[in-house]
Amino acid sequence: MEIKLGKILRYILMIIFVGAMAFPVIWVVITSFKMPEDIYANSVIFQPTLRNFIELLFPATPENPWRKNFAPNYLNSLIVSVVSTSIAALIGTPTAYSLSRLGVRGAKNVGLLFLSFRFLPAIIVMVPLFLLFQALRLLDTYLGVIIAYLLIALPYIVWMLEGFFDEIPRELTDAALIDGYSHMQILFRILLPAAKTAFAVTILIAFLFCWNDLVIALTLTRKFVVTAPVRATEFFGAWGVPIEWGTVTAAAFILSFPLFFVVIFLQKYLVRALTFGVVRR
């Protein structure tokens, strides 16, 4: 009897936890399809509508002056994150190769240097970055944000890829050297294919860091280059100010959309990627 009790308790707990984790997201997603009246009434049965999404994404018109025109912001986030991550990958991959394979003295130390930047509170960088970019007239520009995001993406990519490259046996790249491959050929034809998934995960997580960022975008943008998270916060004021929950939940939904794919594909490497390679299975 005692054994059964333990098992039942265990199942109950599991259900509670999964529910607690899933509930907020599900609730938000459901709400985003509700009409405002249904939201306020908290009705369980309702007529689903795409109204919130339309209100959110499209620009204002004389008939619909409340439309938020969020689509450009979404696009901005996408542009900035993709470009930044791509550049970081382009620069970072050969860097990781150099640190891992080309016998740089003190490669470990350089790697750790890259890592330590991840532990920086973003706030520290905010003010100086703001002043610097102000002086360079990079404030509120695509270039500025992209460069700043490189600060996030690049160290991460270098650190992670160096770790992954290190794990591939030396003999493999040695054999390639003897076979006659050049260094770049080794990187792209041997090392990356061997670390395919790891590479994909790293790039994706780097992208995610950029996509999710608030602090840097907040500091560096004003009017012209507003990314999605920043714009979304404009819908809020201090606690108590009324908010259009329909559009807000719709924004939350589409902002977390890419994550579905990430979670599905990345289970295996997720822990390692998110703990900066500290934990390996």
Add this chain to the structure above:
Amino acid sequence: MGITISHVGKKYGARKVLDDITLDIGSESFTCLFGPPGAGKSTLLRILAGIERPDEGKIYFDGEDVTDLAPRKRNVAMVFQNFALYPHLKVYDNIASPLKVAKKPKEEIDKKVREVAGFLRIAHLLDRSPVYLSGGEKQRVAIARALAKSPKIYLFDEPLTNVDAKIRLTMRTELKIMQRKLKQTIIYATPDPVEVLTVGDRVAVMDQGVVHQYSPVKEAYEHPVDLLTGSYLGYPAMNLVDCSLVEKDDKPILDAGTFTVDMTLMKEQVKQFSHEELIMGLRPEHIEISLRPPKEEGVTTRVLKGKVFTSEVVGSDTIVYVKVNDTMLRVFVPSVYRVEENKSIWLSFHVNKLYLFEKKTGRNIM
């Protein structure tokens, strides 16, 4: 292609991995780099391949200084201990790899790949992924890749270490046959004395970054220059007994504590070494064993009586461990020899088969 290694040195941190190595390796010879783990064999191979640079010294291929030359500009191929096959390519593409990089025409590549695959009997594996092959199969693919490149120098880094024991035997013979056919310079690193004795023409015995002896295999076996070479290059390992040389009745006697050996036969050679601490060396394969005391004994043959401690059958040979008073001696019998433990037994050996090493330096003084 002849190789000259000139005063090559290499350090890893504070540790000297290679210390002033100088070797002249002839063209088309099969040279073994032999020694215990950590001797520096792999490092030397890697320097020859170009994937590592020496801290000191130079390497010459046929007189040309290649010390700073990139691996792909040297005419070498290397077979690694863990095979180093590209996991994302099929076996065919692994073998074709060096040819593809050299941008050879497709037909030529195909011809060559099938040729070497046939030679190594792996033609049926060409379409497979190398990941799930057995150790022996993987190694054949690795060798095929080296053969496909058709270099002037072949480097083997302990290729049979990760291959099953049974396959190792057959592959050893195959390597010998391959060497005859190839007629190129081969350098083969191994810690296994049997491989050296089976396959090699010449051997460089290394330990701790130093070459102890470099000579034809036969000579290294019969006239080891020191304790390390003598004891390492032999299977089973040479019997080593501490002893000292004393004079008794005007005769030089080797006193091992538990038994003595009359060295009158070798009087001239051992004259200068009296009262010094020595180590006596006797190969297990030079001891004869019998259940009855042998008829002959004299100055040339020494007979010892002992008790069987245990015996070990290895393949179709036997190693018998015999205790002579308190000294344990290994005896090699080239057949399956059954004998009970604690049985009294007689050992005999020729005195001139004995080696004598200075205890201090390990030098062979005979």
Add this chain to the structure above:
Amino acid sequence: MKMKVSKLYPYLILIPSLGILLGVGIYPISYAIYMSLHQYSLIGIKPFMFIGGQNYVELFGEPLFWKSLQVTLLFVFGALVAELVFGLVLALLFRGESRVIGVSRAIITYPMLMAPAIVGMVWRFLYHPIFGPISLILPALNLPQISPGDSSTALLSLVIADVWQWTPLIFLIFLSGILAIPPELYEAAEIDGMPEWHKFRYITMPNLRVFVGMAALLRGTALFSEFDKIFVITRGGPGTSTMNLVYRSYETAFGYYSIGEAAALCIIVLIMVNVFVTAFLRFMGRFR
């Protein structure tokens, strides 16, 4: 010539990365230190001049500083402990291998991938006094109301949101650790007749020690610089009940335009993180 270039090759590749790191990384930190020693107002109320450690001295004299410090510490340790505990429980519960468990794990993982700002939005919604589920469920369970609008529970509401978001990370770390424990240890214990509790205490926990350390380090350092959720949900309020040092720095810089002070606050946070890491590592070291 060819030889020389090939020797430099590895270092040449590093240049772009190091360049960016220096420019956008090291420079800001040094500049922040520099600024913290100056009086600098963006809107020119006060002239730019070197005042040494005066920013710091003034800060230490402000009661608001100490309040922020208190908020920061409460937040960090409150969230950290909760995340470690829940992460452990989750790892213990979900270490099986069935499809259901696999799906559950994917669901559990989801929150930590969301932008902290989004998480803030979600929870602000959940806490809504009128139709937010939390405000409806809690009274139904006879529990006191938790709301970001109430200064006594605002910080708690933020902690809950953070725990929801980041426990999955801790969970995954511990899961890796647990799955790395050789099953033979448990099998041997089973044969020996060890009760569950003992197995946990003598097999699971010692092997997880390293992972606990890693998780605490990762999460702890990040918690010191929490910004996004505060910005989205409470803006530091009500009053100052959710104003941590980082948010205070933000307000000082972009609200009062007093850059020197803001920089000083940042440096203080940086030092705190360092102290935390060092003390923690030493604490962990004792158990080796």
